[in-house]
Amino acid sequence: METLIMVGQLLLGLSLLVGLHEFGHLITAKMFGMRVEKFSIGFPPKIFGFKIGETEYSLSAIPLGGFVKISGMIDESLDTEALAKDPEPYEFRAKPAWQRLIVMLGGIIVNVIIGIVIFVVLVYKQGETYVPKAEIDENGIVAYELAQQIGLQTGDRIINVSGKPYDRLSDLYSPDVLLDDNTYYTVNRDGEEIKIDIPAGFIDNFSEENAAARFVSIRAPFTIAQIEPGSFAEQAGLQVGDRILSINDQPIEFFDQFQTIVQDYKGQDVNLLVSRKASDDENALASPVEITATVNEAGQLGFYTQLDIDYATKSYSFGQSLKEGTNKAFGVVFVNAKAMGKMFTGDVSPKNLSGPIGIAKIFGNEWDWIRFWANVALISMILAFMNLLPIPALDGGHVVFLLYEMVSGRKPSDKFLENAQKVGMVLLLTLMVFVIGNDIWKLF
Incomplete structure (x- = not known):
């Protein structure tokens, strides 16, 4: 069940982000009068689809991305037959370079907007709780x-x-x-x-x-917060609210000291000196109680603790949330850019790259909506950054060629763009194999 929850969150999160990313391409293409032939969440084989006007919308079986097929554009489909003819007015290649540039940036812009909006909402609604x-x-x-x-x-x-x-x-x-x-x-x-x-x-x-x-x-110091039923702690008479002062005359102030000392007495009886409230009155003085308890073979007595930590909380107005949420969103981009640069210099190992399994683990094995949306925002900003990389077959590769065209006044040939797309696809497939292999390696 835990695996299903992780996979379910991964699929839902990626489907939302991929769908909205591709919607960014679709809406900008249609805005400039380009014909959009296909809109797909996931890669083939197709599970189901339907057609509205000139566009076929589909959900496909491989949930590792998606695509929008725009007439007259060399993309991952490598469908270049129509390029032998003169461009039609509705084709991508017939439009001015600045319009094509906006279309290629459309998905990235949507991902950035999604990331910022989610971060802002979470900051406004949740604020922050932290150890100061x-x-x-x-x-x-x-x-x-x-x-x-x-x-x-x-x-x-x-x-x-x-x-x-x-x-x-x-x-x-x-x-x-x-x-x-x-x-x-x-x-x-x-x-x-x-x-x-x-x-x-x-x-x-x-x-x-x-x-x-x-x-x-x-x-931090600690008190007993919960007793496990049937445990040695229950049998010894330990109670919720007790504070352990010593084990076999060894003083205990912090929980890490308790954890260290109790490991030395696995399977043995120990003498505990416990501070216990004399009554329910908060002002009543605590009295020391001597208790004999048995430590199990795992080095535990059988209770859960409450650490005495004064957490700090911070709330934000809506205006403050706009600033803080935006900073958090772009902070993700800056950290990833810095990490990418250090990978090229060898200061950071590529083993830090994660694929689908690693992303699923980020979501966790419990369905927590706050954590889910926080991770969706995080991944949305990472997708925006990764898609902007100047690699052919990614949006960033198309952006580089379009900027070259706008600056030089010369458009790269269709043959060059086709070959660049092939190289980019090989690079992306190699990267995908690497990160999935990385994920599997981390499992063992």
Whole structure:
């Protein structure tokens, strides 16, 4: 079922984005009087279709893209027979270069608009909830495997990033930070300031699923929020609201300390000192209670925790949402452009590229509409960026040839455009095989 949910979100999200992208081409083509022969979401074989006027609309079986076939245009269909004749007034090739340019940018423009609109709405409706820097200043971080690799330690208080202030925990591993050159953390460790360099290519470690959870989290005290029925915690008499002060006389202040210590007592009984409210009165003093409990073979007692974190919340007016949502949308483009540049220089590994499986994992295995629309906005901006790349067979390739025509006054020959389209299709198919292979490799 979880796989079906991921696949369902992927198909719905891509169908919406591809359909609207191709609609951008269709509406601009019709606006300039061009004949649109086909409009397809997905690639053949066709599942079903219908015709309205001169245009056949269809849904096809391979949901990895879509296309609009405009009369007189050399596209992925490579249908060049009609090009041997003189151009008809309704054909793409018969129109001025500036009109053809707008048609080729139509899908990209729609993707950008969709991304901005969704980001703006989400910012306005949801605002932001995050772990502020003040929480790190108070208790420090928990350094997991990836953080320890670069020299961070649990309890470190990160003062700044590359000498610049930051606002929230997620800023520490944002793509913008990890893609910058010569970046470092300034850390307060036991009263001493230490510089921790972030090595080049460190972002490659974040290409794997849940990598951020292997980097850092906030260090925080905790209370018991829920007891698993039938667990050793229930049998021992632990209660919701209890705070564990020590295990076998080893003091406990933070949840990471509890996790570390309890692992040493798998399958054994332990003595717990627990702070427990004397009554339902919030002002009542907590009293210490001694409890003997058994740790299971997984190193757990059988309860869920509530971390004592003071999250910050921020709401935005509609005007502020317009600015913040637009910044978020174009931030996606800038990060992808920076990552693409570093791939060419070898600073970032191509393994960070993801195909359909990787995209499906982004949506997750639970249907959460807020996360769904956030990911649709993200992918919409990425599609806009990728389609603008100057690769023949992509919109960006057509844009380059049209700009050349507008500047030089000379139109590339139909034979050149046909051959360029073939080269572009080979490049795209190679890239598709690579990213799908990348996805499969990450599964093992």
